[in-house]
Amino acid sequence: MKKPYTTFTPAEDSFIKKNYLKMPVKSMAREMGRSGFGVSNRMKILKLKKPAELVEQHRHVSRYKKGRNNPNKGKSRDEFMTAEQIENSKKNQFKKGIIPHNLVPINTEAVREFKNGGKYVFIKLGTKNWQFKHRVLWKQHHGKIPAGKVITFIDGNTLNCVITNLKLTTKSEIMRNTANTYHHQTPTEIKDAISALNKLTKQLKKQKNGTKQND
Secondary structure (H helix, E strand, O other): OOOOOOOOOHHHHHHHHHHOOOOOHHHHHHHHOOOHHHHHHHHHHOOOOOOHHHHHHHHHHHOOOOOOOOOOOOOOHHHHOOHHHHHHHHHOOOOOOOOOOOOOOOOOEEEEEOOOOOEEEEEEEEOOEEEEHHHHHHHHHHOOOOOOEEEEEOOOOOOOOOHHHEEEEEHHHHHHHHHHHHHHHOOHHHHHHHHHHHHHHHHHHHHHHHHHHHO
8 A cells, every 4th residue: 555645734835836936945845844855746746847947046056065054053943943844844754763664684695796897795794784795604614814814716606605615815826826817818929919018118117217317
């Protein structure tokens, strides 16, 4: 069953009709003690539509500018809201103890993809605590991971998070393995070209440094 829309009073509807062409939605919402989404949705129901150029103008006006002081700073809610606005705002407040509908339980797993294309499994250990599953799994079986050590996947599949597929190693060892892979898989002509380019770069640097010393 769908949740019914928040009801607006006739006085609020009248305020919206009178000011929707004069004020940004956020300003109207603030005056009424309503949410911006609620006011926007109410405007749709009332079939009130702002011209595109007016929307852009109001967006620019309502945008918070750097260095501008908040007029409500240091004031209590009673100082800048009416009793009716306070009561309306309470209806939209998140009630303490209510669990969000999108909250996932502890031990939930999720795959995250990084910018370099790598994919890893994360596991939820707390409300805002997500960690690499392979690191959590290693600690459960072998204890704390020593400083300078990393956990790698034996078969190269970062989604295969089982303890038998995990290996404790060092970053330097990973670099050596990467270098060996490059050495064996890269065609000879490409390696020769890279080597020649590196030599040329060194020679140019020497010439440049020599020119600076002569100056």
